[in-house]
Amino acid sequence: MSGKTRAEVAEKIRKIREGLDKGLPVPDDKITVGAFLDRWLATLPGHIADSTLDDYEDTVRLHLKPTLGRHKLTGLTVAQVDALRQAKRERGYKGNSIRNMRAVLRKALSQAEREGLIVRNVAALSLPPRIRQSEGRTLTIDQAHTLLDAVAEHRLGLVVLLSLVFGLRRGEALGLMWDAFDPEAKTLRITHAVKRLKNRDANAETRTKIVISEVKTPKSRRTLALTSELVDALKAHRAKHNAARLKAGDAWLEHGLIFPTSSGRPSDPDNFSHVFSRLTKSAGLGHWHPHELRHSGASIMLAQGTPLHVVSEVLGHASVAITKDVYGHLMEGDRRAATEAISGALLGQRKRVAPRVAPNDAEETG
Numbered sequence: 001m002s003g004k005t006r007a008e009v010a011e012k013i014r015k016i017r018e019g020l021d022k023g024l025p026v027p028d029d030k031i032t033v034g035a036f037l038d039r040w041l042a043t044l045p046g047h048i049a050d051s052t053l054d055d056y057e058d059t060v061r062l063h064l065k066p067t068l069g070r071h072k073l074t075g076l077t078v079a080q081v082d083a084l085r086q087a088k089r090e091r092g093y094k095g096n097s098i099r100n101m102r103a104v105l106r107k108a109l110s111q112a113e114r115e116g117l118i119v120r121n122v123a124a125l126s127l128p129p130r131i132r133q134s135e136g137r138t139l140t141i142d143q144a145h146t147l148l149d150a151v152a153e154h155r156l157g158l159v160v161l162l163s164l165v166f167g168l169r170r171g172e173a174l175g176l177m178w179d180a181f182d183p184e185a186k187t188l189r190i191t192h193a194v195k196r197l198k199n200r201d202a203n204a205e206t207r208t209k210i211v212i213s214e215v216k217t218p219k220s221r222r223t224l225a226l227t228s229e230l231v232d233a234l235k236a237h238r239a240k241h242n243a244a245r246l247k248a249g250d251a252w253l254e255h256g257l258i259f260p261t262s263s264g265r266p267s268d269p270d271n272f273s274h275v276f277s278r279l280t281k282s283a284g285l286g287h288w289h290p291h292e293l294r295h296s297g298a299s300i301m302l303a304q305g306t307p308l309h310v311v312s313e314v315l316g317h318a319s320v321a322i323t324k325d326v327y328g329h330l331m332e333g334d335r336r337a338a339t340e341a342i343s344g345a346l347l348g349q350r351k352r353v354a355p356r357v358a359p360n361d362a363e364e365t366g
Contacts, residue, residue, distance in 0.1 A: 033076055034069025036117070040108045049216055050197050057198075059104045063088070068105075074118055081105065081126040089129070098129040139164075139296040141303075143285055150283035156275060158237050159259045162188075163290060166224050167297030167315045170290045171195050174267045175212055176258040181234055186226040188234070190215060190316065194257075194266045210266050212255060220316040234258070298327050 037060045044053055067084050068076065081102070088098045106123035113121050139147065144164060151157040163173045171193035180189035192212050199209045215221050226234070237258070244262060245252050252264040261267055273290055280288040294315070301311045312323035 031073050031117070032069060033071050033073050034065045036073050036112060037064060037069070037108055040111055043111075045200075049213070050200075050211075051195050051213075054198050055100075056104050056107075059101055060108075063101045064105055073112060076109075076118075076122050078122045078125045081123050085127065085129055095129045102126065102128065137288075137292055137295070138299040139285075139288075139292070141300065144296065144300065147280060147283050147285060151279050154279065155240075156259070156272070156279070158233055159272075160276065160279075160293065161233070162230070163293040164297050164300075165230070167294045167301070167311075169193065169294060169316075170269050170272065172215065172220075172316075173290070174257070174259055174269060174272060175215075177256045178238070178258055179256060181258070183231050183235060186228070186231050188224045188226055188230075190220065190222050190224065194269060196269055210268055212257070212266050215316075217316075217318060219313075219318050222313065222316050224314070295327075298323075302327060 041053075041057055041060060044056065048056075063084075067087065068080060071080060085098055085102065088101065089095075102123055106121060109118065109121045109123050112118045148157075148161060148164070151160050154160075159173050159176075162168060162176070163170075168190075172190050174194040175192035176188065176190070177192055180191050182188075191214060193215050194210060194212055196208050196210050199206055241258070245254075245264065248263055254264050255266060257264070257266060259267060276290050277287045280286065298311055298315060301314065302308070308323060309320050311327070312320045315323060317323045317326075
């Protein structure tokens with residue numbers, strides 16, 4: 001056992017004895033944060049979604065290991081984690097990104113704590129980043145009409161329309177399935193999503209691959225109520241889809257997707273983003289990202305007076321609280337109007353029933 005001072009060594013010995021009394025193993029004071037993070041990541045495949053694992057690996061590789069990796073796991077401090085937050089903030093990273101970094105480190109250190117490698121989770125004790133509410137960019141009603149008119153005849157016109165009406169995530173829109181469409185009931189279920197993931201096959205020729213996977217949470221797996229116009233639009237699209245399949249012949253690879261490529265394969269989400277950006281520019285709106293269709297859909301629903309809990313269900317949020325956190329600023333006008341109505345009513349009533357001023361009071365105030 002080593003330490004800079006006798007007191008430091010004594011403290012380490014005391015903590016080891018406490019751990020032994022609790023049945024914990026002797027902590028390894030030589031393992032670094034970087035080495036433990038690598039070991040932790042290696043235990044995750046099969047226990048979490050591949051897309052989540054990709055995010056964790058990127059966070060560890062790009063942010064945690066370069067900054068904290070060389071420190072001893074047992075010596076990591078709250079101050080060092082706080083310094084990471086501050087450094088990322090100064091480099092221009094947004095609060096949400098920094099929050100994700102802290103969350104990944106916290107999960108990893110929770111495992112180290114369970115194994116008895118550390119006595120406390122310093123990431124959990126660190127200060128969470130301050131999240132500044134960003135209103136983001138949303139299409140106005142007029143802009144939405146302009147966009148829909150511009151893409152009406154495009155092969156992606158319907159996916160843009162559905163994304164805007166229901167605030168779909170990009171992967172959800174591209175993962176819509178024909179067997180989830182019920183024209184009689186006028187419903188369309190969200191069951192799958194198209195994603196680009198890292199290719200973990202060592203012999204693969206490409207670093208990434210496009211996959212179709214089931215949506216992750218029960219809230220994401222939802223049923224959309226269609227109007228008659230949307231049902232007709234999907235029927236018309238299916239006729240074009242069947243014609244394209246016949247034309248492709250043996251080159252067609254069926255996946256059951258409503259919006260596949262010309263050969264039936266899942267559409268590349270990144271390619272869709274590029275095409276969509278070109279479409280918005282051609283429509284005179286500048287460059288937009290498909291995710292802004294989701295924000296725009298939520299904005300329009302709230303502007304039309306749709307209750308928050310209904311918007312939350314349509315968007316597939318895990319809770320109404322998330323919807324309020326993300327889009328609460330869009331209700332500022334509604335809150336202000338409600339306050340003005342109540343205030344006006346109370347003040348107006350107060351003027352009507354105001355007590356008559358006594359003569360002496362009038363003299364004093366005159």
